[in-house]
Amino acid sequence: MQLTGSQRCAVFLLAMGEEVAADMLGNMQRQEVARIAGAMARLPHVPEREVRAILREARIFLETQADGICADRALAGRLLEHCLGEREARETMREWGPEEPARPFESLERMRPGQLYQLLRQEHPQTLALVLGHLSASRAAGLLMRLPTDMRSLLLEHIGGLAPVDADILDEVDSVLARQAAERSAQDWRPGLQMAAEIVAAAGKEEGRALLADLERHDSRLPSLLGRMVHCPEDCLKLEDGLLEEALEEMSGEALAGVLSTCGPAVRAALLEHVPEVRHPAIERRLRSGEPSTGQAAAYREDFLRCVRQLQAERMQADLDAAKAAGRRAGA
Structure with missing residues (x-):
């Protein structure tokens, strides 16, 4: 994956977190801040191996970014405001263009497969297939391997036959599951x-x-x-x-x-x-x-x-x- 210097810097700052990113950007020139924040806001998904390679070059190895790095428009905006002030940040952000719609089930992507299983294990197979079909392959596989063998085969059949789903239906299912996930996150559940x-x-x-x-x-x-x-x-x-x-x-x-x-x-x-x-x-x-x-x-x-x-x-x-x-x- 070929990334520009600004994109590589954006990956590094996203991996380091907002506080470190703000401190580092605060020592840069305004033009550099705008360029890096713009790259951060429009960053394509960067896989784990590329993130680790970038961090390794900086003599830092980060183990917590298990699924790579994605664009974070909100964080980029806050960093711009921190470094450039509200007015100039707003003007710079206009150049980014319209915000892309959120991917369905993004909140579930951040959950461990075991947590996903506890959330979804009692859902109808068709609902499970819908969710699995819209998760990343690694997350879907982690969840699938926790299910009984006959259920795995059934779900793969459902996924193989998935037709395009109306965005409103995806949003509704996503909203319900995100709320249930938030409620579960407050519980210290162990098998x-x-x-x-x-x-x-x-x-x-x-x-x-x-x-x-x-x-x-x-x-x-x-x-x-x-x-x-x-x-x-x-x-x-x-x-x-x-x-x-x-x-x-x-x-x-x-x-x-x-x-x-x-x-x-x-x-x-x-x-x-x-x-x-x-x-x-x-x-x-x-x-x-x-x-x-x-x-x-x-x-x-x-x-x-x-x-x-x-x-x-x-x-x-x-x-x-x-x-x-x-x-x-x-x-x-």
């Missing part, structure tokens, strides 16, 4: 399976076995499910369906280096195979610069395993929900 797994893990090795043995005597399904939960980084290497990659992607370089510092060479190399190569140089630099304290490394390790267990629980919960729904249909 029940994850909560049970954390309790068993916290009880200790022997006590945890005793708890699972008691459950088995009551013909519970929990022992078999909880037995699949990871307890160390080595366990994560057995995961399937991209779950390990998703967990590693959510970690900052510092946290990931802290986790790797607690692993032996073989496990460290195996985990790095699931990390995009573009991240390897920054992680290896962190590892060479010195290991974190024992307590900090242990905290990073536990946070990582907790994240993996949550992703596991979300997927297992999807299977349980599907089984319950199938049972209800069979009994109807």
